[in-house]
Amino acid sequence: MKNVYITRIAKFLPNEPVDNELMEEKLGVINGQTSKARRIILRNNQIKKRYYALDSQGNVTHNNAQLAAEAVNALCDDSFSKNQIELLSCGTSSPDQILPSHAAMVHGFLKNGNLEINSPSGACCSGMNALKYGYMAVKSGQVNNAVCTGSERTSSWMKSDIFEDEVAHLKEIEEQPILAFNKEFLRWMLSDGAGAVLLESQPNGNLPLKIEWMEGYSYAFELETCMYAGGDKQEDGSLKPWSEFPADVWGKMSLFAMKQDVRLLSENILQKGVESLKQAMAKHNITEDEIDFYLPHISSYYFKENLYNEIERQGLHFSWDKWFLNLQKVGNVGAGSIYLMLEELVHSGKLRKGNKILLQVPESARFAYSYAYLTVV
Structure with missing residues (x-):
């Protein structure tokens, strides 16, 4: 088996940053009324700026595959061109279409010759699964290099017109035309962008990162669906897919909007996260002292202090100076x-040779967690 190194890392964030007061202007108001939940959700998540692939009139400027392709292009220069890529592995939870696959569409925009592609499905962990596929391919010698991406274009899923059919239907049946919180919650949480890394079997570049190991864990065997799109959650906790609904109700129920069972999220996301974290650390026999930078993907700053407390409760200790968000x-x-967190850390000037970095990515879709442990070489 070969060693695997992240030798380049890049990002692409579309258009100008959008502050909290401009969000609803970009995404649109529903039923002519500004959201009452928006300020509460933003106060909890503490996000100040985000990026949307939308222009000032709310028109789409980039689709998801274009965002990922832009991040890949940002990896390349005269010494490494896109035509040298041997494997393209692209993860997302918001593909532009059901078929073709996301990586196929990214490849179509890159137009960089024949190569292998891989499109892991899922939510937040899909970006890490894309990385793991590239990691295993380089490690096993199947390819000499791999480009892996994580990207989202959720703004178009959150625009007001997605929900107008449902609101109109609620008016018709004389019910209050207010969206359920599980649908509105994610409108004020998610944003657009892409990150990409180049993996090679040699430590090229100024500050390569060796991937020591990667691990993944799923709790779908014991927990029901929490975050979903393309279906509707039933009273018994099961998920009924869009393909089992008549076509004329798809819009009336906003079946293709992203939704979140907030109660289930708060009850499980941190506990299972730390439980799986301990499993990964025990499997590879590392302690907190062997982690210099801890990069946990959290969806909201509401979870930051609670995650710290849960880590302490389960017998670990990550001092705040190790955290990077x-x-x-x-x-x-x-x-x-x-990808965006790691890119910022790499370009922050904080890293030194020998530093150890732990990446932790949860996904609430049905509670899965991915980990990577890196060494600065």
Whole structure:
């Protein structure tokens, strides 16, 4: 088996940053009324700026595949061109279409010759699963290099017109035309962007990061669906997919909007996260003292202090000086968030040879967690 190094890392954030007061102007108001939940949600998540692939009139400027392709292009220069890429592995929770796959569409925009592609599905962990596929391919010698991406374009899923059919239907049946909180919650949480890394078997570059190991854990065997799109959650906790509904109710129920069971999220996301963290650390026999930088993907600063407390409760200790977050500046970019965090850390000037970095990515879809442990070489 070969060693695997992250030798380049890049990002692409579309357009100008959007502050909290401009969000509703970009996404649109529903039923002609400003959101009452928006300020509460923003006060809890503490996100100050985010990016949308929308222009000043709310028109789409980039689709998801274009965002990822831009991040890949940002990796390349005269010494490494996109035509040298041997494997393209792209993760997202908001693909532009059901078929073709996300990576196929990214490849279509890159137009960089014949290569292998991989498109892991899922939510936030899909970006890490894209990384793991590239990691295993380089490690096993199947390819000499791999480019992996994590990206999201959720703004178009959150625009007001997605919900207008449902609101109109509620008026028709004389019910209050207010969206359920599980639908509105994510409108003020998610944002757009992409990150990309180049993996190679040699420690090229100025400050390469060796991937020591990667791990993944799923709790779907014991927990029901929490975050979902393309279906509706039933009273018994099961998920009924869009394909089992008549086509004329897809809009009336906003079936393709992203939704979050907030109660289930708060009850499980931190506990299972620390439980899986302890499993990964025990498997690879590392302690807190062997982690210099801890990069946990959190969807909201509401979870920051609670995560710290849960880590302490379960017998670990990560002092605050180890934590590195950038949620307030770039927003929650789902599968792309961990790439954006690592990119900022790499370019921060804080890293020194020998530093150890732990990446932790949870996904609430049905509670899965991904980990990577890196060494600065």
